[in-house]
Amino acid sequence: MAGSLAQRNASFGDWIWPFSRAVRVTRTPHVPDPSRSDVDSSETGIGDAELVERVLSGDRASFRHLLNRYQRVLFNIALRMVGDRDEAEDIAQLAFVKAYENLRSFDRNRRFFSWIYRITINEALRALDQRKPKTQLDTEHRAETPTPAETLERERRHTELLAAVQSLAPHYREAVVLRYFGELNYREIAETLDIPEKTVKSRLFTARRLLAEALARKGMAG
Amino acid sequence: MKHSRIEELLHRRFDDDLIAGEAAELDLRLAKDRDAQAMFAQLRGVHDGLLALPTETPSPHFAAEVMRRVDAISPDEISNSSRPSKSRWRPSLREVLAFAAGVGFVLVLRVSEVPSPEVDGEQAAGALVTAAARPVDANSLMAGGGEIQAKSFSLEDGARVEISGEPERTTRLEMRFDADSWIIARFEGAKHANLAMEAGVLRFTQESAFRCVVDLQALNPTSTPVPMHIRATDQDEVHDMRLKVTTGARR
Numbered sequence: 001m002a003g004s005l006a007q008r009n010a011s012f013g014d015w016i017w018p019f020s021r022a023v024r025v026t027r028t029p030h031v032p033d034p035s036r037s038d039v040d041s042s043e044t045g046i047g048d049a050e051l052v053e054r055v056l057s058g059d060r061a062s063f064r065h066l067l068n069r070y071q072r073v074l075f076n077i078a079l080r081m082v083g084d085r086d087e088a089e090d091i092a093q094l095a096f097v098k099a100y101e102n103l104r105s106f107d108r109n110r111r112f113f114s115w116i117y118r119i120t121i122n123e124a125l126r127a128l129d130q131r132k133p134k135t136q137l138d139t140e141h142r143a144e145t146p147t148p149a150e151t152l153e154r155e156r157r158h159t160e161l162l163a164a165v166q167s168l169a170p171h172y173r174e175a176v177v178l179r180y181f182g183e184l185n186y187r188e189i190a191e192t193l194d195i196p197e198k199t200v201k202s203r204l205f206t207a208r209r210l211l212a213e214a215l216a217r218k219g220m221a222g
Numbered sequence: 223m224k225h226s227r228i229e230e231l232l233h234r235r236f237d238d239d240l241i242a243g244e245a246a247e248l249d250l251r252l253a254k255d256r257d258a259q260a261m262f263a264q265l266r267g268v269h270d271g272l273l274a275l276p277t278e279t280p281s282p283h284f285a286a287e288v289m290r291r292v293d294a295i296s297p298d299e300i301s302n303s304s305r306p307s308k309s310r311w312r313p314s315l316r317e318v319l320a321f322a323a324g325v326g327f328v329l330v331l332r333v334s335e336v337p338s339p340e341v342d343g344e345q346a347a348g349a350l351v352t353a354a355a356r357p358v359d360a361n362s363l364m365a366g367g368g369e370i371q372a373k374s375f376s377l378e379d380g381a382r383v384e385i386s387g388e389p390e391r392t393t394r395l396e397m398r399f400d401a402d403s404w405i406i407a408r409f410e411g412a413k414h415a416n417l418a419m420e421a422g423v424l425r426f427t428q429e430s431a432f433r434c435v436v437d438l439q440a441l442n443p444t445s446t447p448v449p450m451h452i453r454a455t456d457q458d459e460v461h462d463m464r465l466k467v468t469t470g471a472r473r
Binding site: 060064065067068071072075076079080085089092093096097100101154157158161162163165172176179180181185201202204205208209211212215216220 | 225229230233234236237238239264265267268269271272273274275276277278279280281284285287288289291292293295
């Protein structure tokens with residue numbers, strides 16, 4: 001029956017199908033690994049999964065523990081994705097709020113950090129998508145007071161490297177950011193981005209090569 | 223971008239991913255290959271530079287601001303309520319044009335290098351759905367190698383699927399769906415299409431930048447998520463390939 005209906009309906013002709021609303025969907029990684037999601041926090045001694053359960057039971061203070069645990073890394077992931085402090089702070093805050101709002105939907109067989117990293121990356125990508133091309137970097141790394149030549153050179157290298165990271169296509173940039181600022185390994189990046197490890201490697205390797213080429217053009221090779 | 227064996231080993235050394243035999247192989251090649259040495263030095267500069275970048279601290283009021291916003295959310299709002307709402311869709315040829323306001327979600331998938339990711343649409347539908355006026359560059363939904371597996375969409379009503387991309391050369395794409403659950407009601411935009419609908423398979427071929435639209439009609443409206451897979455059947459890269467799935471409600 002399906003076939004005949006299909007044949008018939010295939011000749012519908014053009015439809016008009018406006019949508020009252022379009023919403024963006026974010027997915028979460030799905031490789032469970034209790035070794036990380038239940039890692040003890042020096043602050044609480046409680047794993048992420050337990051904290052999530054507590055929040056869902058109405059213990060809002062437990063969310064504060066998750067916030068304390070991840071605020072710095074999420075902020076840095078966002079910062080290295082978008083290159084702007086204020087924007088990064090907005091993104092990271094929004095990621096926490098969205099995580100809270102959608103916590104009941106969080107698959108607790110998965111790892112919380114991957115889930116919230118993913119939210120952060122998504123928000124960063126959306127921010128990048130919505131703004132006009134922008135290449136200037138946050139200048140926080142520039143020396144504001146006279147410094148020794150070595151420091152200046154280091155600052156210059158940081159600035160050039162950050163500029164090169166910013167110039168990467170988003171799918172390369174997120175691999176670099178998760179590797180170096182999220183401190184994730186291949187498997188964890190794959191889980192967070194929900195892509196195969198092989199893809200993670202390909203993107204990360206390509207990104208490094210592109211960065212090397214960019215630095216070489218600036219006379220900063222090796 | 224292709225990576226030579228030596229380059230792969232170099233990268234994996236930086237990522238602590240080499241096994242003993244590979245490490246020995248790399249050392250051997252580095253000992254006698256000047257090009258490899260140069261590449262190693264160049265990549266190490268990047269690796270070390272990235273490691274040396276300072277981590278930043280969010281502003282002191284960061285956490286307080288998050289908690290302020292969280293506190294403004296009532297416990298009842300902590301839910302998966304962002305799942306698209308259900309409604310009835312009774313497609314009857316052109317009467318279908320008389321639609322009701324749709325409630326849906328959009329997936330945008332960009333496809334690049336390697337195959338076989340999955341999009342867990344059920345989770346997607348239930349979890350982090352945020353209002354957006356337009357599709358976004360959702361690398362989150364990136365798939366690889368020209369394959370997108372979009373499973374478990376809550377397609378109780380039907381869906382419009384838009385697939386676009388820029389294959390480097392002729393690329394065959396295939397869309398599979400559960401023929402017992404829905405049918406293709408409309409397909410347009412591809413030069414060479416084989417609507418093998420009985421088998422729940424749609425195949426089409428593209429040579430350059432394309433955008434095609436597939437409207438799926440639910441045969442048995444249900445809230446049970448139904449799988450859908452879309453992929454390039456060959457392994458050519460398809461640059462900037464996007465899939466936009468919109469579930470819509472019709473009345």
